[in-house]
Amino acid sequence: MDGSDAPAAAAKVSLLMLGQQAILDALLCLAHLTAGIVMEDVFNAFAVAAFFEFVVFAIFEMRYLLLVWKARRANSLDPWAAQRELSVLYARFYGVLLAGVFLGYQLHLWLKYLIFPMYAFWVPQIVYCARHDVRQPLRPAYVIGITLTRLALPLYLFGCPHNLLGWQPRPGVCLALCICMAVQVAVLMVQTRWGPRCFIPKRFLPAKYDYHRRAPARPLEAPDQARGPRDIETGDAGVECVICMNPLDVERTSARMVTPCNHFFHPDCLNRWMDVKMECPTCRQLLPPT
Ligand SMILES: [Zn+2]
Ligand SMILES: [Zn+2]
Incomplete structure (x- = not known):
């Protein structure tokens, strides 16, 4: 899961963006597993999906998260401070994950609205680059690949009339979700092509x-x-x-x-x-x- 060109570019990747994606995958993994247990006839298929999501989140994403975190604090030498900071990072991650499971259970009827903040996972990267004025480090192929694979499940659940969970099709949610993702990807591409702050009017920017x-x-x-x-x-x-x-x-x-x-x-x-x-x-x- 290397979306950037060089190890040094890893320091320019937003930790929040990676964390949000890892949490999204962890929640999807739990959701698949739960659905598989509830509907026994599809358990095998759902368990395989859950296993792949677990591999993606637990191995690739957590490792990438760690790589970015290390690249960020390349100049700091205090190992104790590093260890403390790392345990805070892990505690926050699992805290948010637990809160996500709890909220997902309590608010599952509101999922059609909750999915939008959950799928705004490129926003932290856009904001990070604009705020710190660093070049966009993610490769376009990585951005498009991740976006399409993440879109598949919600489009199936909200779009397919005979989906496994028996949800009512909601073409409006599908369309709004596609537009929301397309806008985020477009902004990332614009940042890659014309610079991280090109969409902010010049008079709001400090002299450069x-x-x-x-x-x-x-x-x-x-x-x-x-x-x-x-x-x-x-x-x-x-x-x-x-x-x-x-x-x-x-x-x-x-x-x-x-x-x-x-x-x-x-x-x-x-x-x-x-x-x-x-x-x-x-x-x-x-x-x-x-
Ligand atoms: Zn030269
Ligand atoms: Zn010089």
């Missing part, structure tokens, strides 16, 4: 460092910037990107990025670098978020 700002054509303030071979005609030294060692066109603002310390890089090179660490590859000065 511009990596494509105009900068002196010759980075005089940067004596340690790697220089390319000298031009034989003019004797000028070109500028090289120290990440890939290829020459750079400093004049074209879209073809290069410049750090606050006046070091130039290719946009692709620097963006990949910033997925790993937020410091200048040349002089190690801290970099502002993109």
Whole structure:
């Protein structure tokens, strides 16, 4: 269950989003098991479904949750604080799970409304990226795959006229659920393509460092910037990107990025670098978020 490109990108995944999905799968697992016990003739099929959900939630999702949590606190070295924090994380998870079982039992008649907050599981990720201004780390294939597999069961229960639980078909709920999921996926895709805050009007955003700002054509303030071979005609030294060692066109603002310390890089090179660490590859000065 790796929805992100690199281990470093795991730090950009919302814990709340993962927790909500893990709880949803745990609840589905319990629901399948209970339904299988109540309706004996379908026990085998439901038990198999419950088993797969258990594997997904207990192994993949909990492991991914732990991976993200570890990536988040990569800079902290105190093992006791880490252990305390981890037990709080587990306690919260199982607390919410128990509350979910209790509420699900008490409010099962309201399930057609409750399903919407339960299925708003991409919202924490959208909010996390917009709030912290970090690039969307989830791959589109992962987002679409998870959305479709999660939609299958509610669409069957609310849409199929002869479903196993004998529920009345509710096309309105199905349609609203599909729209709700489509909107969340669309916002995630927009964030991936145009940046995590592209849908927030500029005047509400704090001033941001511009990596494509105009900068002196010759980075005089940067004596340690790697220089390319000298031009034989003019004797000028070109500028090289120290990440890939290829020459750079400093004049074209879209073809290069410049750090606050006046070091130039290719946009692709620097963006990949910033997925790993937020410091200048040349002089190690801290970099502002993109
Ligand atoms: Zn480069
Ligand atoms: Zn620098």
